[in-house]
Amino acid sequence: MFNEIDLKILNILQENARTSNADLARAVDLAPSAVLERVRKLERRGVITGYAAHLSPPAVGLSLTAFTFVRVEEAVGATDTGRLLADLPGVLEVHYTAGAAAYLVKVRVADTAALAGLLREMGRIESVRDTNTTIVLETVKETAALPLNHHS
Incomplete structure (x- = not known):
């Protein structure tokens, strides 16, 4: 390749x-x-899709990271709710998943009050049935770099 x-x-x-x-x-x-x-x-070829500056979340007031599993009521394979989740401020990633929850959402916000507000916004989406959130205490590794030297 x-x-x-x-x-x-x-x-x-x-x-x-x-x-x-x-x-x-x-x-x-x-x-x-x-x-x-x-x-x-x-x-x-679409291998390089863009160039970006990496910012320090705490330096820009976004110290809290959380992951939220979102259970929804929508047709299997539909990702309409995912697009609505993606539009919410603070949402960094939305992954459509297999399993009990349809989506895994990564968020960055200022604090727990901001997280509570974001979860309320998620709950206002008609198809959202339930959320389960885990707050990150410490990030051991986080990278956007892909492991290109792997051997398949």
Whole structure:
């Protein structure tokens, strides 16, 4: 799927998306023009979907992380409720799951009062039947970087 050079480029960009083309070229021992073409090809193929700044949640007033299982009443395979959940402020991730709860939702809010407000908003969605929330006490690891050096 990817050759060794592409994997190295992807890993470098996952670690620091602001790495210059010249630095990428030095790291993979290619001409800057060749590296630029590889990056553009990865973007066109939809492998690289964007570039972002990673913010410190506590620094921007979002110190509390929680995960909420949401049970819903909707047709099997329907994800309408998931889209409504995704639109709520503070919701970072919405995953449609197998099991008793249809969705697993990751949220970041300022404090428990803000979490209570968000849970009330979830409860106002007509198809939501029940929520079960776990508050994170400490995050041991959190990354958006994908493990590209795995062997299948």
